[in-house]
Amino acid sequence: MSSAVVVSAPGKVLIAGGYLVLDQKFTGLVISASSRFYAVIQDRREPGEANQILVRSPQFIGAEWRYSVTISRDGKVDVSEASESKNKFVYYALKYTLILASQKPSSEGSLQWFRATLEHGLDIATLGDNDFYSQRAKLQEMNLPPTVASLARITPFCTQDVDLAEVNKTGMGSSAALITSIVSALLLRFKVITQEEFSRPDSDARKLAHNTAQFIHCFAQGKVGSGFDVSAAVFGSQLYTRFDPTLLDDLMKGGDTPSGSLRLLSPGEHWDYVTKPFQLPPLLRLVLADVSAGSNTPSLVSKVLRWRKEKSEEANKLWAEIDRSNQALATCLGRLSEFHAKDASVYASAVKHMSCVPSSEWLNRAGSGDEPSVVQEFLDVRKAGENIRELMRQMGRQVGEDVHIEPDAQTELLDACIEQKGVICGGVPGAGGFDAIWLLVAQPNDNTSEALHAVEKLWERFPSVSPLSATESRDKGAKVEELDEVTGLNDAVKLRR
């Protein structure tokens, strides 16, 4: 029996570039979150399970899906659903990754190895960090206030007393992280790629995992989105420019057929996405909050895209302006990292100062050396963030009365947050709506932030707001894990409901 193969992939927050990133002309700024999805692949232990795959999500009631793999005499592989309960995302992840694995020469060299890997059948557990699902009800049940400190008291991978279809998601990109973790773990388990290759950010192994997850995610969703969520799950925080969506036209018609061959998933210039690694500047903390109901992203997207087609002149003008602010945000954040690299102590003293006074007073002290320029850069970050919000609200108004990209309730909440000492900027992530908010706050001392506490205090006045525990992940995307080294993972995997 071989040991578990475990891969985790991070969730995401698109802090700039919502809608625009659907167009290859524009770039989105996506931060990958410390909250991750885990895929744990083990051999099955019962006899007679050859070629059978069980996929389980032990956090949910009744979330088990069974699959059968067939290998024809001429080596053609197929996967079929063998249980009544279905999960399209999981099914296509297994089907296309296994077909791909059977076609690619593995490091072991042959279809023999493919058969041997399935000899005992496979058990695949998928688990998401608590942040992917709203923990508001859990905190109430535990009589805890909605704070980041309270979230740390909830059991890792805690169970949800609902079906998967009914769970309140927080918009962190569960399906992209799920697909990325399963696809990568399968590619490793079937030795299509090696752990050493996968650990390198620029390797073909990682690109193959990306391209495969990207296609499967599109296929399961029935549409080709921008793919920023899958790219962040694979490569980590980045400036993302999408791939040409027509690349997947043939594959989207039906998977692996002569017209649309999975060979297309091999890395190469035909995959023209551009990912530029990004990292938030030091001593800043990304803060996320879940805001009640959640909004309907597909319907917002279709309305915005229809408007862009019908009112192309006004839309193009507005998108050009939004893009300027998006790029300004990314550039100023990049410059802050450079300031830190040049003089960490001046940078730290500026952050400390900004955490103690409101933004109107940030420039009100002489400071020393470069400090005023550092503070000015922070003010430019703040201005870019505010411009983006203003322009996104404007876009909502131009698209139509019922298109609330930054709804009034979120405006009130964000305005109040941004007024707090130490809060640099914030906004509605991704497509906007009622899902969530993000903030960037000063954290001059490791692990504690007065600004975060001030914001949490403020949120007591907004009962629909509940913080998430995620911060920025610096792990650069998907990674191989040890089952026993992720707190609570082994227990969660063993759980049978």
Ligand SMILES: Nc1ncnc2c1ncn2[C@@H]1O[C@H](COP(=O)(O)OP(=O)(O)OP(=O)(O)O)[C@@H](O)[C@H]1O
């Ligand atoms: N824990 C899980 N186990 C198995 N399948 C899951 C799990 N979480 C999500 N999925 C699959 O992903 C699908 C969710 O897709 P959907 O597009 O609603 O998510 P999303 O938009 O990525 O969510 P988010 O709000 O986190 O961004 C589900 O229908 C299910 O098939």
Ligand SMILES: C[C@@](O)(CCOP(=O)(O)O)CC(=O)O
């Ligand atoms: C509107 C869009 O640009 C972003 C949607 O982001 P989110 O799922 O709301 O985080 C769609 C996309 O990029 O596929």
